[in-house]
Amino acid sequence: MCVRAPNVPSRGIIRHYCKTTPRKIRVAEALSGTELVGTRVKVQGWVRSVRSQKENLFLHVNDGSTVQPLQVVAGPELNGAPLTFGCAVDVTGSLVKSPSRKQPVELRADHVRVVGQCSPLQFPFKIKERHGLEYIRQFPHLRCRTNVFSALLRIRSEATAAIQSYFRGNGFVQIHTPVITSNDCEGAGELFGVAPPGHVAEEGEERDGHFFSVPAFLTVSGQLHLEVMSGAFPGVYTFGPTFRAENSQSRRHLAEFYMVEAELSFTRSLEDLTTVMEDMFKSATEHVLARCAEDVDLFHKHIAVGHGRNVDAMLTKRFNVISYTEAIDVLNRSSQTFTFKTDWGCDLQTEHEKYLVKHCGDMPLFVTDYPYDLKPFYARDNQDHPQHTAAAVDLLVPGVGELCGGTLREERLDVLRARLAHGGLEDTYGWYLDLRRFGSVPHGGFGMGFERYLQCILGVDNIKDVIPFPRFPHSCLL
The missing domain is CATH 2.40.50.140 (Nucleic acid-binding proteins)
Incomplete structure (x- = not known):
């Protein structure tokens, strides 16, 4: 009718x-x-x-x-x-x-x-055939049509929402930090430069011809911008793309990836940072398991068989904590032969991180108080002797290694000025010193690689398989 x-x-x-x-x-x-x-x-x-x-x-x-x-x-x-x-x-x-x-x-x-219409003869994915992640990675424009990758994208969407919900529920303010920046937060020099093609300086611009009058780069971290905002809010966070011009083809690195970063004001304790890291990890994972049970099961049954038991253990047990000095002692007492040195003062490599996690029960592990010289200028000096360490912490997880990295920030103006002067950075970061001159408070923060988080909870071996369009050296398809 x-x-x-x-x-x-x-x-x-x-x-x-x-x-x-x-x-x-x-x-x-x-x-x-x-x-x-x-x-x-x-x-x-x-x-x-x-x-x-x-x-x-x-x-x-x-x-x-x-x-x-x-x-x-x-x-x-x-x-x-x-x-x-x-x-x-x-x-x-x-x-x-x-x-x-x-x-x-x-x-x-x-x-x-x-x-x-679709020609089944020409379509790269075949009916009733379970294609591996490495195979479907060859077709970034089509792999969302497969069961496993569409499941990954639903999980990724829910994990994004869960992380946002955690921070909102705990009083953090979201900050949209810039993608283009003049700061090298990490100090590693792995920066992508930003400039219009064939740009020529116009009247009124600096003689060096920079579009922004200063060298500009794609961001490696939103941390310094979050530190600015921590002067007005007790908790801030950002969640967006970051870039590293690192010539690596490893299973853990991408040239473009997503970072979750948070900054907490009025704290002098690394424990405050580790509490947020652990709570965020568990809250987001519980949400994903509840909302995407069938999708996660697809990975735990066919991609990483039995990995579900490992994830359950991560949610029910407290994360372990050891100092960097204790970690070096564990490595030096090990019967395993490592490719890289394990002397005190050496940075921990992936092989060290995975061994430490396994040594501590195959559970997530916080490693604290790294050598001061290993950390960037903003890390707080513990001023301990003879082992000169910084108030820094990394979260290591099974199968991945480093997932989160954070520090208490150096809020003491004289100490920070001396550190910047030692590195010849005082002129570049004069604005950063201002943050300590006008209403400064003790604060700290951390960053978590979102793709590594997905690798951790799903058991995916290669980071290229947990992002829609992976960017890495010699590959920028689409």
Whole structure:
């Protein structure tokens, strides 16, 4: 039955609304229960499998809302339609209880329209074949069509929301720190320069011809900008892209990745930082496990078999804590032969980090109080002798190594000025000294690599497999 719409326009245009108009729903909504049984619905998505019988045509359709597809049952008259694995379809029909125990409902279709065709012979992903992460990585423009990568993207989305929720719930203010900056926060020199192509200095610009009048770079960290904001708020954070021009092809590094960074004011304790790191990790992970259970299970059953038990242990046990000095002692007493030196004063390498985590029960581990000379100018001097250390902490996790790094910041003006002068940085960071001159408070902060976090909870070995479009040396596809 069709009825005339109320408030008909005066131009004579008549709209009709039909009581049998199908309700457009997502696949996840259809599979969530039997409330919609008997309802006429429309589902739009992509065909994951096609099976033809004499009397019926069976399709599995997914729209990216869940790892499970919806079974569509159509009449034999559709056998001639170009329905193939990978094609996009628009399906209308009635949602009914399924006779199979494998799914609660199925869609009895009375109309299937192919929106976008797909050649199964040319499509790089094959029906009923489980492709490895390394294989699908070759197709960054298509890999979101696979079950495993669409699951990863849903997990990534929920993890992002969970981290944001944690900080909002704990009174932190989000700061959008700049992507283009004149600061080298880490001091490692691994910076991407920023300049318009072929830029020539115009009248009024500095003679060196810089577009911004000073050298500009893609940010390696939003920390210094967060420190500015920590002069007005007790807690601030940022969550955005960062860049490192590091010529590395390792499984742990990218040229572009996402960082979660936080800064806490009015603190003199590394424990305040480690508490936030641990609470954030556990809160976000519990949220992901609750909201993306099937997606996470896909990784724990087929990518990293049994890794779910490790994640459960991380959530139920307290993280371990040792000092850098104790860590060096553990490494030196080990029977394992390391490629890199383990002398006091040497930076911990990935092999050291993974060994320490395993030595401490294969649980996340905080390592504190690193040698002062290993840390950047802003790290607070512990002023301990003879072991000159900084109030710094790294969080090491199984399978990955370093996940978070943080320090208490040097708030003492005289100490900070001396450190900057020693490195020839006093002129560059005059504004940073101002932060200590005008209403300074003791503060500290940390950063967490978001992709490494995903590697940790999913058991994914290569960081390139947990980001939609990986950027690394000699690869910038799309």
